[in-house]
Amino acid sequence: MSDYKLGLEYALEQDQNDELKSYRNQFHIPKDKYGNEWVYMTGNSLGLQPKQTKTYINQELEDWANLGVEGHTEGKTPWLPYHESLTESMAKVVGAKPIEVVVMNTLTANLHFMMVSFYKPTKSRYKILVESDIFPSDKYAVESQLRHHGFDDKEGLVLWKPRKNEKLLKYEDLEHILEDIGDEIALIMIGGVNYYTGQFFDLKRITKLGHNYGCKVGFDCAHGAGNVILNLHDSGADFAVWCTYKYLNSGPGSLAGCFVHERYANRNDLNRFTGWWSHNKETRFNMREEFDQLPGAEGWQLSNPPILSMGAIKASLDMFQKISIEKLFKKTKKLTGYFEFLINQLKEDTIHIITPKNPNERGCQLSIQVKNADKTLHNKLTEAGVISDWREPDVIRCAPVPLYNSFEDVYRLVENLKAILNE
Incomplete structure (x- = not known):
């Protein structure tokens, strides 16, 4: 303009x-x-x-006060399926299908859980590619995954760097890296919007490029969710993670979001950490049943979620629904x-x-x-x-x-x- x-x-x-x-x-x-x-x-x-956040959280405090444990099933928004009340609106915010999205854990924890499933290194393909000025927590996380799998965290980390005297990254340089060592890279993990420069990357282009070389591709969308049009489903990315306390206004340290593409919805063979909230809802409370994987992103949950934090997220997402x-x-x-x-x-x-x-x-x-x-x-x-x-x-x-x-x-x-x- x-x-x-x-x-x-x-x-x-x-x-x-x-x-x-x-x-x-x-x-x-x-x-x-x-x-x-x-x-x-x-x-x-x-x-x-x-301003409505206080009302939403107070509702859960009232249900807890008046109903105790019965709030799990009798609350205004029952606690057992509470996370499900966030799924559709969160999916719209990030451009995904409801089966691809779940609100759980915190950002870096979710990144680690995703890497348990999508970083599968071998002796010849083990490197992780990130942008050179990725958010520090992401860098620490991927370095620790390299060490966890027995690799050198400096030699195994591939940096997509800006050119001399420039700040922004060029896709041609990423293409050159993959042409040179694409068969050595197991995972591409990029911040969807770079925290420092504010550069919003073409997620679809990066994903297609990575997949062409046999790499898994994931994004940290902490600076993208609620800020830009992410279209995560159409991007084809294997996974994405984001926090909710920036542009999604859910309060300091609040729960995070997670996207797993629907092509993995029924992939029970994927390696992952599990807990009782990733178990079949119908038999979850039978207690002695063998593990029965939930389909979709819900199948990566571990524990029952903190409802007060979810109340704050619901207050914000209900506003996003109106716009x-x-x-x-x-x-x-x-x-x-x-x-x-x-x-x-x-x-x-x-x-x-x-x-x-x-x-x-x-x-x-x-x-x-x-x-x-x-x-x-x-x-x-x-x-x-x-x-x-x-x-x-x-x-x-x-x-x-x-x-x-x-x-x-x-x-x-x-x-x-x-x-x-x-x-």
Whole structure:
């Protein structure tokens, strides 16, 4: 969009005409000690709390208080099948079929459970390919899997790197790696949206490329779920994992999501860790039955889930059900494009956006590299009431989330940044 304009009046006009503007009022916006709302730009680290979350969690506390153990079957949303009440809406968010999705565990735990099934190294094919600046937890997880299977965690890790003096990754370089050593790579594990640059990868292209060389392919969609249109089923990926506390607004440390493609729905021969929640629901409580695998992603569960956390997830997903990820992404393109427009008015020799310019190759996060800056810049922004995210050595990550951030928020953020840079 090339018709963005400068000035507060334009931002206020865009907010007035925004079809999603009412959703901002459905969130708690943090305030400073004087009662002024923060410009909150860190939904890519922790999403804000929907006002209805308290009601959803209180319902479970009431059922627990009034029903005790009977809440498993008699609660307003019975606890035994509670996770099933999240499946359809979560599947829509990530572009999957319900049989392919389950809410369980936490992000890195789910990544390990997926690798139990989909990382099957041999003496000649054992390497794991990741992007060179993958999120640290993912790197630690895949390195530990290499060690667990008796391989060297440095020699067995293949890095897809950006070219010299560049930040973004090129698919041609991935193709060259696979042409050279594709028959040595057992697993490709990529962050669907890179946490640092905000680059949104073409999941389908990567999956097809990996499968052509006999590799299994999985994605960490922590920065993608609720942010971009993932289309996990159509991507053909073997598996994907994501957290729910960023763009899915379910609260700190809340449960995570997991996708396993439907072609594995009835593959009981796959190696996996199991527990009684992956056992046939009809005979689960007979206790002495031999293990009977549930079909689909549910078959990777272990234990009965924490209901209070699921209550928070349900509160958020019910909101997503009323909109659609497509509508949110449409606003993201406009809001983030406006943010990009304003940033580009600042000192070109001082400030540089490292996130892709193509709106289809990013979500709502822009990663802004500031020449010769240190964390003092971030601290000054915080003092000015702008909550952003600093990443060493010189990048500020800001995510105008379409559910609760406004054009005025973006305007105020850039005005504060401009004032600090001009000091």
